[in-house]
Amino acid sequence: MINEQYKAMLGGKSVIRSLSEYATARGAAIGYDNVFDYSLGNPSVPCPPDYTTTVIDMYETVEPVALHGYSPSLGIPSVREAIADSLNRRFGMGYTAAHIFPTTGAAGALAHALRAVTKPGDEVITFAPYFPEYQPYVSGTGAYLTVVPADTDNFQINFSAFEAALGPQTVAVLINTPNNPSGAVYSEATLRRLADILRARQTEYGHDIFLISDEPYREIVFDGGEQPYPSKYYDNTLSCYSWSKSLSLPGERIGYVAVNPRATDADLLVPMFGQISRGTGHNCPSSTAQLAVARVIDETSDLSVYETNMNLLYDALTSIGFDVVRPGGTFYIFPKALEDDATAFCMKAKDYDLILVPSESFGVPGYFRMAYCIDTEKVKRSIPVLERFAREVYGL
Amino acid sequence: MINEQYKAMLGGKSVIRSLSEYATARGAAIGYDNVFDYSLGNPSVPCPPDYTTTVIDMYETVEPVALHGYSPSLGIPSVREAIADSLNRRFGMGYTAAHIFPTTGAAGALAHALRAVTKPGDEVITFAPYFPEYQPYVSGTGAYLTVVPADTDNFQINFSAFEAALGPQTVAVLINTPNNPSGAVYSEATLRRLADILRARQTEYGHDIFLISDEPYREIVFDGGEQPYPSKYYDNTLSCYSWSKSLSLPGERIGYVAVNPRATDADLLVPMFGQISRGTGHNCPSSTAQLAVARVIDETSDLSVYETNMNLLYDALTSIGFDVVRPGGTFYIFPKALEDDATAFCMKAKDYDLILVPSESFGVPGYFRMAYCIDTEKVKRSIPVLERFAREVYGL
Structure with a gap:
């Protein structure tokens, strides 16, 4: 029916x-x-023209059975390694391939990250203004989304409202920086204060609170600035990324989740993503897209x-x-x-x-x-x- | 947590x-x-070499912003139309683009079809021998899978066991023909008898029973034979397909669901698939893969x-x-x-x-x-x- x-x-x-x-x-x-x-x-x-020439080169030179074969269920190992290496170079992290899970864009990344660290009935907190699709993303897992009112002075975080909203029912906090729709880039001070609060509440409540960080706009920062990397400030962070904006590939559906190596059960989370995929019909992004982004990993449009x-x-x-x-x-x-x-x-x-x-x-x-x-x-x-x-x- | x-x-x-x-x-x-x-x-x-040359041609001639742009949430219209037309030519169906939903392979197709016609606690019946991933595919929706014992004489359907298993709790029946692992091709007689039983039980129970037909091996039939098209025999059929086997593209994750135009709520089902995608992080298969298979729609390896x-x-x-x-x-x-x-x-x-x-x-x-x-x-x-x-x- x-x-x-x-x-x-x-x-x-x-x-x-x-x-x-x-x-x-x-x-x-x-x-x-x-x-x-x-x-x-x-x-x-x-x-970037390199993306186009890379794909053409792969189609001209790689054996089709290898190029189009099934990815292993956790993604293509060489691609996972290239992503880990790139993040380590840029942000001084200690990722290995085992912490990286390629996904169908940021939507696929969030679907896995959210399911891995929530169960039905749990609360996920986000901050206004927020991307409206967070509502179906979260409700699709059985958890519910609580929205903390905006800090309209500068669209950083309204910390007093956040501290009032946080409670033992909160198992994850979902941030998006640089932010859609405000364009705000969370500062290092904002990320440090957020991390301090989360660590204190983890201790108080006696359970993990994961930070799920949605970062498709990571490379679009103005005035020569950089987005401080949220996972550097808080161990229990799952970084969700998409090449939709940085490489202008939204239709190719290619992104990843990166699990902070110091997160609780860091070594279990990627294998759990693999189990989650079996129920949602995800089964990896396109093999062509995985292999191609790995070859242009440090480029942008x-x-x-x-x-x-x-x-x-x-x-x-x-x-x-x-x-x-x-x-x-x-x-x-x-x-x-x-x-x-x-x-x-x-x-x-x-x-x-x-x-x-x-x-x-x-x-x-x-x-x-x-x-x-x-x-x-x-x-x-x-x-x-x-x-x-x-x-x-x-x-x- | x-x-x-x-x-x-x-x-x-x-x-x-x-x-x-x-x-x-x-x-x-x-x-x-x-x-x-x-x-x-x-x-x-x-x-097929045409697939490779098609993709190279697209990368050489199509404007990248168009080639890699977001698909509309229900898939690329020209692709949906090409799929409908091909199925109509081959099987005498009356599909329009509105009945076709491109997916990330058959796994993505089944994830949408199952969610659209079940709710948590419902029963889905399948027939042994069956593809083991049907267990997580079904349990991921909250429904449960009941397995009808095999007809080991010829691996068609054990109808007496099927009729005993069917009940008011059954909302969908999941078949796979040609079958993994037996290699059996359900005959026209098998499909007719299956349809007759389902129609009678729909009337008896006063609710729809959907047939979810998983058909990735549709084109691999021996002795010059053909797989009779299950949807021709039963209106409430959702046909799930993947080009993984016929075009040897398993890593590209490209397939579809085709909704029988005479199914109950046929015009609602594809828009419902779009809503389901929002919760599972699916958001369409790769735009390149969609556009490329549409150009070689009647070919196989x-x-x-x-x-x-x-x-x-x-x-x-x-x-x-x-x-x-x-x-x-x-x-x-x-x-x-x-x-x-x-x-x-x-x-x-x-x-x-x-x-x-x-x-x-x-x-x-x-x-x-x-x-x-x-x-x-x-x-x-x-x-x-x-x-x-x-x-x-x-x-x-």
């Missing part, structure tokens, strides 16, 4: 996807060039366009009169809406063919997200439209 | 994988050429070696004195062991470097499986060893 739970979810379409579909339809009507579509976080720059776009938008928005925290990374910006009702605000913007995402589904009222992974030329053309919209509708 | 359920599964390593790892280790010691490794169902023939190997082994086994049903397809054969304890039999075979899989985990005692997706030359060399083993240990 049809499963009523999933049937009931059919209404629950993502606001972002609905807006993106509207933008596509509107584009078909008036020309997509005329729609300022800031809805979707789909990378706008190509993968040319990500500079995102910083260019961010600076253009940040300057324009502040000069128009928006209240906005300057993003430290990602390709998102998260200004305050010009009225309390962010959905009403975004509906009015649609009349100007400005496609903005209201903030309610990110767990913060009164803001909106712009995904500026679009052509710089279009960002420039959108600025007078933003000005006109703010002036005509809100008198700015 | 570490999930104790998955931790407890860590002992539960697949017998097939353990034997395969033994074969690899033994091969390192004495030369893999000297190990007659019949353990693993990993295709031994390359993908040169699968003839499997029939050559089957005939060699079937003739040898029968002439040695084994009791064996001739496979109609796949690359497996499932003879009766020469003693009641199949595991003891296979352990003794290991001393001859014959790697055979005992039948207990397939739900039938006293048999063994040989996966003959290996070089024909090695099959030929293994025959005198099989003869010597049967003579020296069992006096045949």
